[in-house]
Amino acid sequence: MTGFRVIMTVTEEASPELYKALKAVPSRLRAERVRTLSAIGLTAVSGTGVQTRIIASGSEHPVQDKAAPSGSARAVSFARSLADGV
């Protein structure tokens, strides 16, 4: 198995949302929580639109890629919704 160790400090001033999200999680589970949140972030950044299932807080939630479609993708999506009407 390949991997590397990351030691990070999360401060309330620099990352208030992440700080809040991790504060509520027991310290021994925080690393896993960071991995989970990173996976969600990567899905959004990649803009694949693929529905990813993430296990969070002990229950299964479908997480939809919320990344805004690029202009052309948005136009094609709009055209598709118009297509029957025109």
Added chain:
Amino acid sequence: MNILGIDIGYSNLKLAFSKSGEKPKTILRPAGAAPADRFGNRFDGKVQADFLHVLVGDEEFVAGVSPDRAEMWTRSLHADYASSHSYKALFHAGLLLSEMDMIDTLVTGLPVSQYLDENRKKVLVEQMQGTHQVTPKRAVTVENVKVVPQPIGGLLDYIAQEDADIEDARVLVIDPGFFSVDWVVIAHKDLHRQSSGTSLNASSVVLEEASRLIAKDHGSAVNTETLENAIRSGKSTVLVLGQRVDLAPYIEQAAQTVGPVVLEAIQKSLRIESRMPDLVVLVGGGATFFRDAVQNTFDKLKVVTPKDAVYSNARGFWLMGNTL
């Protein structure tokens, strides 16, 4: 899958084409087309490099040139343009320029009033679908054809360029072309047919008015094709009896006369709408002629125009082709 968006206008032929998933290539050519024997020859006997030679039935046509290059040939400036030989020649020129032998999806537009005529739409689909002998040695097959109201292309192009979220907006799209000014209202992704329409007080009328004004000041009129060519090639002056005349003041004055007439027709058709549009998208080759009139009429609304508005419809048709 090969996709072609083709906008056969009265003034320009515009194309956007590519395989699906690839960036489209765009081409603009003047929309002149006439039988080959109506064109003069070069003094050295060589072939004119800018001529596109295509077949219409058995007859050889030259297409994609300035409309005033042909002799003894009347330009088609009427509502039945799509059934004219010039239109067919330009269509074949478009197929030739697309560099494809097989087109899976072709999308084109009609003026709104013609689009609402189901029969006219059906005839155009039948005309464009199938295998076309565009030159003696070249045939191009078109599998599927979709015809949309002209301004829809411009709207899709605007959404793509600006990544605009207009899903819940009421949008008025105005498309001033050479022969007609078309407009549509789109609200919640529905085309409001009753509020959409066509006016014939289009760019050609602006140019005729400009020509009349030039004649008044300089003693001789300039034909609309000369003005059209000057604008197409970005020239700011035209020659009138040997004297250089600045075009801008005359175009501006002509647009001030013609613009409000069109805007009145648009406002009239919007009366049945329950509320005003949220946004006005101004597209097409004649967008600059009508911009002031549109902004003055809808002074509280944002009026936007996509970049390179002359290509808007073709690029939007290509986007529509990606959905089929």
